[in-house]
Amino acid sequence: MRKPASAIAVHTILGLYTLLALFPIVLVIMNSFKAKRAIFNTPLQPPMPWNFDPIGYTKVFGDGAVGLYYMNSIIVTVGTIVLTLLFGAMAAWALTEYKFRWNTVLALYLSIGIMVPIRLGSVSIIQIVADLNLINTLTALVLVYTAQNLPLAIFILSEFIAQIPKDLREAGRCDGLTEYHIFFYIVLPLLRPAMATVAVFTMIPVWNDLWFPLLLAPTGGKQTITLGVQQFLGQYITDWNAVLAALSTAIVPVLVLYVIFSRQLIRGLTSGAVK
Amino acid sequence: MSRGTYLRLLAVFLAPALIIYSTFSIYPLISTIINSLYLRLPDGSFLFNGLGNFATLLFDETWSGPFWNALRNNFYFFVIHMVVQNPIGLVLAALLSLPRLKLRATYRTLIFMPTMLSVVVIGFSWQLILSPLWGIAKMFLQFIGLGFLFGPWLGEESTALLTISLISVWQFVGIPMILIYTALLAIPEELIDAATVDGLNQFQAFVWVKLPLIWPTIGLVSVLTFVNNFNAFDLIYAMKGALAGPNFSADIMGTLFYRTFFGNQLQLGDPSMGSTIATMMFVVILIGVMLYLFLIQRRMQRYSF
């Protein structure tokens, strides 16, 4: 019963907004491949043989730091995900399976972390990290991000664990498995979809974060790519080629990953926030 | 199993998470609050000052000016998000949830793309686009006949915060969109059929049937916006640096905190006052969340289908 007119209106609105969302990104990437003159005179033209000039990229990749920064970001992100999932699953399992008196208290304790932004404690975090001799290390970042993401991960995983049929766990016990066996060989594999969701949900904010790398690991080759780009931009601010290339270098890998994982990501966001 | 084994298991499974969480999340928070009660003396030692720091922050000339400015800017930032980001998110979600929409997944993926990117990238890209040197924004406005509106918005006191707020909206509209979209999907199709049989058109069905059923989600989106806005820092720092100019017109609590704690070319770093500002941020966010929980959450009902 849909009249064609209203379908056109809907698609127009959605289409226009999509253009608005994509336009700046496309513009930056396109122009990063053009010569300086072409950038200014014909900004809307895509890179063509006559205005092609990857000079910006040579500067970006020139001092070799970019590869290092990417590695740092990957280490931090993967490290955070691994710790968050492992410790989060363990804690979620303990909370769900072993009911004890302090359950609700713990749940409330953890929910503070969800509502209150961890950044507010930065003053002390810096102090602690310094005391532990972890300034300018990736370890510090991993620990802080893990702390930040644990509460939500625990809640999401708890929900999933609660849905695992009790029979499976009981059967394991009857078969004489230790609790550790049950957890690692029965529960964890069943949690895989939930863990994938949490992983994707955690990945983006950690990768894109500027605050903690700025505070805890600003120098010494331990910068993440986000911080690295920020510093690079500050340095090359008038060199348009370099700047556009740097931005594109930061954009493209994330976009590619996003397009591949978009469905899991959206599922992760929705299940997380509803809690 | 025995009580001893039980407790041991519990401890083993809970310990790592609790240790990391408490060390890096809870303890720093409490420590910051305690720090804010101390004053740092010129010789480096600390003196207990009770709520003195807060009094200084709120009322002392050197401090209260920037503080109230930052707080006001933060509210402005928040209002822009509530008024622009969330309604747009709502409309997009409503359109995406229409039945039999072609290309739905494509639109959803593409519109959500800016949220994926880091603020550094976003901030700088927009800076280029809005820059008078490059002239792209000017070109577009001229194209639609609004060329006279163009100006160096990012560089002017009166428009800098608004511009940055809108860029932030542009980046994050995907989040309310997805949350509301998911809530809309949970509404059973039969309910809309019943409304159609009752004589409502699509728009009326949305306003009278769908909207009331997603109030809890809209509430959630609002509180999330509040918390995120008052915690914001990245975009402004990326675009304007710690000084959040021009002339502090884009200064919000986050940048004020950063600047105070670490210092800059205008002042020395001050951990006490930094802690104080952080604690104030905590208090503001807490008040907002409490207000939401007690005033709004209680009245809202989640409907299960």
Place this chain on the structure above:
Amino acid sequence: MAEVRIQKLKKSFGPVEVLKDIDLVVEDGSFVVLVGPSGCGKSTLLRSIAGLEPVSSGTMTIGGRQVNDLPPAKREIAMVFQSYALYPHMNVAANMGFGLRFAGTPRAEIDARVNEAARILQLEPLLKRKPRELSGGQRQRVAIGRAIVRKPQVFLFDEPLSNLDAALRINTRVEIAKLHKLLKATIVYVTHDQVEAMTLADKIVVMNSGRIEQQGKPLDLYYKPANLFVAGFIGSPAMNFLSGTVGDGCLDLGAAGKLALPSRSSVRSGDRLTLGVRPEHLRLGGSGGLVLNATVDLIERLGETGFAHLRLATGHVVIAEVRGEPSFRTGDNAIISLDPEQVHLFGADGNRLA
């Protein structure tokens, strides 16, 4: 006149034809039940009558008016949905009056109609409650009340009893039948349960794969099913089917034996036939041309009646209804005799032979 007339209705979803050449007349004031297995198209047909689904070709009139291009609200229909589709955020009274508000009906009129419907359905004490405070049966009645309030030409019911438990289902079935008589309404009702269909309908329409297999009075379909599908669908437990080849005036069932065929001119030697006979038309014991040998596989007792599962020499199992105390047990040999008046013959194409 609230008659629904459907002619040559076709509906396709892309390349798939879901409704094929439907011709159906729902007389004014009659209770027509669309019944069939999942996926047969009965709900699609109902929704097409409602206007919730567009049709590809054919005509449909309600009360003499052609409604093909009209939206649901203008067709003067009301629908009761399978899961009731009550608006969770409104109370019962508001739910029932919702549609009228949008039609611009004056407040007093809305209140009058809602109260009247509430009276008929005994919903008066519940008017201020919200749907989540009601039981399944109560929500059902509110959904029906919402339909009554609209004073439609035709009531459309989409499997309204499927979400109720067994006891409630029987009660509500009776209530719906009474409602039909009280309101003298034209009803089109969809269900997959043939017992509901048999007890409620003035006319049953059996559907399969988008096509109408047979339509008519319930007992007509019971005694004279037009094809194998209808024969196997109507009646519980289902009809027994025995296939064989015609030879010497008998139906040769292979190892199971031979059955003497009543003289029918349309059968010839060599034809493949299926013989159908209902469990209630089989007897144990007896003799004559219409008997089979079998061993007792299983006896299901339901009190006064029961069902015996009897295995033929071919391994095929036949179900017979038995009454009282049976004089045999599992493993015994038994003779089954068929009532010659109640035997149905179907040709190789599945259709009934004269």
